[in-house]
Amino acid sequence: MEDHKSPVAAAMGNKKRARNCCFVCLAVLVLLGLLLLTLGLTVFKTKKPVTTVDAVTLDDLDVSFDIARLQVHLNVTVKADLSIQNPNRVSFKYDTTSALLQYKGKAIGEAPLPAAKIGSRQTHPMNISLTVMADRLLSDSTLYSDVMAGALHLTTYVKLSGVVHLLFKIHVKTSSTCDLFIDVLDRRLLNQTCHYKTKL
Known part of the structure; x- marks a missing residue:
């Protein structure tokens, strides 16, 4: 049944x-x-890419005085070797930006940095050359007194903004700032102090 x-x-x-x-x-x-x-x-935890300044050199440093106008004509090229380390297991892609050479917060030199991608756990070397745009300093009265004192303080600034792709896009900003102390009379770099910052 x-x-x-x-x-x-x-x-x-x-x-x-x-x-x-x-x-x-x-x-x-x-x-x-x-x-x-x-x-x-x-x-796959997101780690902060780090920008490091490995070396800084001065090229073609030349200083001339215009006593009558209390002006200084400064020519110098700052060359910097940088390393951008990506500690993540995925690539880090950053946008086009510029490296800056500054005097008392004012940009007096600039070098373009094209967009690029750094592979997983790779370190990307970068060489930049920053030449002083002399016309940007002609109206700066403090430059004359600084040079007459024999010391010049310049700053290099590089900031990279990009993304790390994990389960979703994570925006990353990494920057380096180097204070350069130049002996004008001996035409050499006395000291450099660099600071690094990364933000997720």
């Missing part, structure tokens, strides 16, 4: 199977989410 289930019992059985299937799917999604979270906090 065949056992025929009533329509009500069959419907309840279908609902139970559907409910169990939903629970299984939900459990799989939760486990997958926990796995991705664990990977994101450990293996």
Whole structure:
């Protein structure tokens, strides 16, 4: 004798199977989410790319005085060797930007830096040359007194803005600032102090 289930019992059985299937799917999604979270906090945790200034040199340093106008004509090219380290397991891509040479916060030299991509756990070398735009200093009265005192303080500034692609885009900004202290009479770099900053 065949056992025929009533329509009500069959419907309840279908609902139970559907409910169990939903629970299984939900459990799989939760486990997958926990796995991705664990990977994101450990293996694929976003680390800060670091820009480091390895060396700074001065080229073609020349200073001449206009006593009558109390002006100084300054020519110098600052060359800097940088290293950009990407410690992440994915690439870091940064946008086109510029390196700046500054005197008392005013940009007196500029060099374009094209956009690039740094691979996983790679270090990207970069060489920049910043030449003083002499016309930007002619109206600066403090330059004359600084040069007459025999010391000149210039600053290089490089800021990179880009993204690291993990489970989603993470915006990164890394910058380096170097204070250069120049002996005008001996035409040499006395000292340099660099500061680095990275923000996620």
